Amino acid sequence: MAHIKKEQSVDLTYPQRVLQIGVQAPHNTIPQPARAGKAPxxxxxxxxxxxxxxxAEGVAKVVQGQATILRKLEALQDRQDAMLQELPIxxxxxxxxxQTVGRLEEGMRRLEHRLDAIHPEVRGIRPDSPHHITSPxxxxxxxxxxxxxxxRDNTVLEPFYGFNGQLIPDFPRTLGDTKxxxxxxxxILLLYLGLPASGSFAVRKARFLNYVGLVYLG
Incomplete structure (x- = not known):
């Protein structure tokens, strides 16, 4: 059975303090099992x-975003100020x-009244009258x-004459019929009028309506 020697201490005397140096007996000491220490x-x-x-990085990003927003707000404010300055102009x-639009509307109303007055006169022209219109x-x-x-959709339209000098058959009777x-x-109507019949439906419809005096609204 191995003997365990106790540590011997040697006192070395120095001025004002004593150092103790432990001397352990070599070789014949039974190694002590290592204890499981805690994780560092x-x-x-x-x-x-x-x-x-x-x-700090998150705060920097927030500050950067706030600065961008402030710049955009300042730009919008500058635009608003410029618009307010131009508003009186x-x-x-x-x-x-x-005023010009008002005068145009008034002129259109007067023209409509004149056309309303001309319409029955045109219809009442006799074929033997010197004012009879003979050209289609x-x-x-x-x-x-x-x-x-x-x-209005129920407004009756004046029919048109075709390239053959005859009234076009099945010409739309009212504005609603054209729609x-x-x-x-x-x-068929474009061919009777001697107009091109090519293009999309919208193009052909606009061509017909404009020719007969109507406004194409799509």
Whole structure:
């Protein structure tokens, strides 16, 4: 059985303090089993530094975003200020435009009254009258002027003459009838009028309506 020697201490005397040096007997000492120690603790200082670094980066991004928003708000404010400065000029230029529109509307109303008065006179012209219109193109020109007053779907339209000098069969009777024309109807009417029948439905419809004095509204 191995003997365990106790540590011997040797006192070395120095001025003002004593150093004790432990001397352990070599070789014949039974090694003591190592005890399971605890896992080394994380360096709390490093963890705190990482948290502070992440926080600082997040704050920097927030500050950068706020700066961007402030710049955009300033730009919008500058635009608003510029618009407010130009508003009196716009209002000043708008006044004569409104007056011009009013005069145009009044002129259109007078023209409609004249057309309403001309319409029965045109219908009442006798074939033997010296004012009788014999040319289909002239008759179509008058019909175009009369049709310009059509605004409601039940407004009766003045029919047109075809290239053969005869009234076009199945010509739309009212403004509402023109809105219900299909592709085949448009093609036939355009051919009677001597107009191109090519293009999309919208293009052909606009071509027909404009020719007969109506406004194409899509």
């Amino acid at each position: 603790a994380l360096n709390s200082e490093d963890s705190i530094m990482r948290v502070l670094k992440d926080t 716009i209002q000043q230029e708008q006044a004569p435009l409104i 193109s002239e008759q179509n020109r008058i019909a175009r002027l009369i049709n310009r007053r059509a605004k 219900r024309l299909n592709s085949l109807d448009l093609t």
